[in-house]
Amino acid sequence: MNAASTTRLALxxxxxxxxxxxxxxxxxxxxxASLVALxxxxxxxxxxxxxxxxxxxxxxxxxxxxxxxxxxxxxENQLAPIGERLTVADYMAVASALENRAITxxxxxxxxxxxxxxxxxxATCWGVDTSGLVVNATGERExxxxxxxxxxxxxxAALVCVITKSLSDHFFPExxxxxxxxxxxxxxxxxxxxxxxxxxPGAGVxxxxxxxxxxxxxxxxxxxxxxxxxxxxxxxxxxxxxxxxDEVLELLSSRKGLRRVExxxxxxxxxxxxxxxxxxxxxxxxxxxxGISLIVGGIGIMxxxxxxxxxxxxxxxIRSSFGTRPSDLLRQFLLEALILTVSGGVxxxxxxxxVTALLARIFEWPIVLSYNALLGGLGSSTLVGLFFGYYPAxxxxxxxxxxxxxxx
Amino acid sequence: xxxxxxxxAVTKVYDGFxxxxxxxxxxTLNIQAxxxxxxxxxSGSGKSTLxxxxxxxxxxxxxxxxxxxNDVSGLSIVERADLRNQILGFIFxxxxxxxxxxxxxxxxxxxxxxxxxxLSGTDIRCRARVCLAxxxxxxxxxxxxxxxxxGQQQRVAIARALVNNPSLLLADEPTGNLDSVTALEIxxxxxxxxxxxxxxxxxxxxxxxxxxxxxxxxxxxGRLRRDEAITARxxxxxxxxxxxxxxxxxxxxxx
Numbered sequence: 001m002n003a004a005s006t007t008r009l010a011l012x013x014x015x016x017x018x019x020x021x022x023x024x025x026x027x028x029x030x031x032x033a034s035l036v037a038l039x040x041x042x043x044x045x046x047x048x049x050x051x052x053x054x055x056x057x058x059x060x061x062x063x064x065x066x067x068x069x070x071x072x073x074x075x076e077n078q079l080a081p082i083g084e085r086l087t088v089a090d091y092m093a094v095a096s097a098l099e100n101r102a103i104t105x106x107x108x109x110x111x112x113x114x115x116x117x118x119x120x121x122x123a124t125c126w127g128v129d130t131s132g133l134v135v136n137a138t139g140e141r142e143x144x145x146x147x148x149x150x151x152x153x154x155x156x157a158a159l160v161c162v163i164t165k166s167l168s169d170h171f172f173p174e175x176x177x178x179x180x181x182x183x184x185x186x187x188x189x190x191x192x193x194x195x196x197x198x199x200x201p202g203a204g205v206x207x208x209x210x211x212x213x214x215x216x217x218x219x220x221x222x223x224x225x226x227x228x229x230x231x232x233x234x235x236x237x238x239x240x241x242x243x244x245x246d247e248v249l250e251l252l253s254s255r256k257g258l259r260r261v262e263x264x265x266x267x268x269x270x271x272x273x274x275x276x277x278x279x280x281x282x283x284x285x286x287x288x289x290x291g292i293s294l295i296v297g298g299i300g301i302m303x304x305x306x307x308x309x310x311x312x313x314x315x316x317x318i319r320s321s322f323g324t325r326p327s328d329l330l331r332q333f334l335l336e337a338l339i340l341t342v343s344g345g346v347x348x349x350x351x352x353x354x355v356t357a358l359l360a361r362i363f364e365w366p367i368v369l370s371y372n373a374l375l376g377g378l379g380s381s382t383l384v385g386l387f388f389g390y391y392p393a394x395x396x397x398x399x400x401x402x403x404x405x406x407x408x
Numbered sequence: 409x410x411x412x413x414x415x416x417a418v419t420k421v422y423d424g425f426x427x428x429x430x431x432x433x434x435x436t437l438n439i440q441a442x443x444x445x446x447x448x449x450x451s452g453s454g455k456s457t458l459x460x461x462x463x464x465x466x467x468x469x470x471x472x473x474x475x476x477x478n479d480v481s482g483l484s485i486v487e488r489a490d491l492r493n494q495i496l497g498f499i500f501x502x503x504x505x506x507x508x509x510x511x512x513x514x515x516x517x518x519x520x521x522x523x524x525x526x527l528s529g530t531d532i533r534c535r536a537r538v539c540l541a542x543x544x545x546x547x548x549x550x551x552x553x554x555x556x557x558x559g560q561q562q563r564v565a566i567a568r569a570l571v572n573n574p575s576l577l578l579a580d581e582p583t584g585n586l587d588s589v590t591a592l593e594i595x596x597x598x599x600x601x602x603x604x605x606x607x608x609x610x611x612x613x614x615x616x617x618x619x620x621x622x623x624x625x626x627x628x629x630g631r632l633r634r635d636e637a638i639t640a641r642x643x644x645x646x647x648x649x650x651x652x653x654x655x656x657x658x659x660x661x662x663x
Contacts, residue, residue, distance in 0.1 A: 004529075005520045016508050318504045321465065322518040322568070323493020325486050401465050405504070 027297025036352025317404025337389020345381025
């Protein structure tokens, strides 16, 4: 029998038992739908955290790796130098080494209480210089009022600061924060600008961010002389990043007499990519759980196909008596099983994408058309059809026509 | 005349039983092209086994069965399937139409599994229509088997058996489930087909029906008991006309 007439016959047979066909492929529909939904939702979630801006791809943060030191202390049972941190001199050395090739800035953090006009708040105080502002995420923020402070403020350790909108609202509910002062410890800082809060990469909830940016020199001299320094480096092109990282680490380790592992040089995009590779394992585990429901669906198909074969035993006998070859019968029943599972796979894929779109809406994730999920869903439903349809079809093909013709 | 089917000392033993059943014992038989053979015998005499061997559905335990010159014992399952498709047509007592399938689709079925000289979809449909017309059922093409009378179903089955132009038609008690008038209609059709050159082997229980054939074979315990030409051959057309008018008269007089 040729392919067209085999297909026509299979479709006709399935149409005659519409309800049964629909019910029997339901298992595959659910299996494929959960596979597609799980994998593409997962990939959507990852994609949300894998969107990097150009400056994030070009950005490198370098700091003395205090965490590593603690671990070395534990594992080697010897005292490691504690409090070894980068200094302004290190910063200057790196900055001059990278001059014309990258923008080098500095960032240091101080967590403290800020007071003003009888109110107070806990906030992160970022010590930066102007270029630090650029490489820092503040560079991408909207400046709502006033302006950023300039290089001369950093050089002079001026007592100026920039705050977030929510902090401004907290201290000055009536507005008018520019030109007024905040106290960090006993030191007053004049507000020169207000920037927008960063949208947290979460479920679209507006988060408040309490942050203050000051000239780093002011923090070191007036607030916290032992604040640890992070170098912020912005290279011109992402592909220059590894070379410059090597160079900076080489320079710093020779300056400090430390091994390279004592420093951390982190690019957020690379870190996320590594995380992504790890979370892919989780996606695979979720996928295999969905795969189990696909197997259950396949067993349903096998069951219905066996019932089909024994119900149509006499028909099989009639067909063989008129010269239908065993291979034709095998193809016929296999095709019926395949049509069931593949249409189940298509329906399931559509359903799974629908669920993905719904979840993406709820979590405000991008809708990712996961080709893995699509291929996996359709491919596995085909495989399920071939595998679970084969045995019933084989039974049909092996029937002795004489016995089949006598079957009641 | 050419031999279309030849049994040479054929023995068939069914091993699946304890003790094994011997259905045919050294049967030798030759059927020429153009014959119309009625096979008779009690149940268990080997009629069905004979038909299964003629129909290439089974192979002999001993001896040789030659269909159209092919030794069936040497053929694979696939080769036997192709042989059935090309030169044989089956007609069963219980009609055996494929359920939930129209008359036309039933008749198309043997053409769909053709390997040699494949036909296009239109040709298949066209030929199925011609065959249905030949058995007088042009107006029943789209009817399902449940919508047809027994006689009509059997005629669809005959159309189906004819559609690949077989040289040998095998009928297993084709009128067993039919009333006497309808049975005569079927035999009339058989006589017509035989006239047109098709060889027919028909199993029957009734001597009344065997007389419409040209030759009669009687089996007993797997052996040939009688093999003779039919001398006082019945003419199905005449008998059918008589039977119909008798039936009409009986219905008129209210008997």
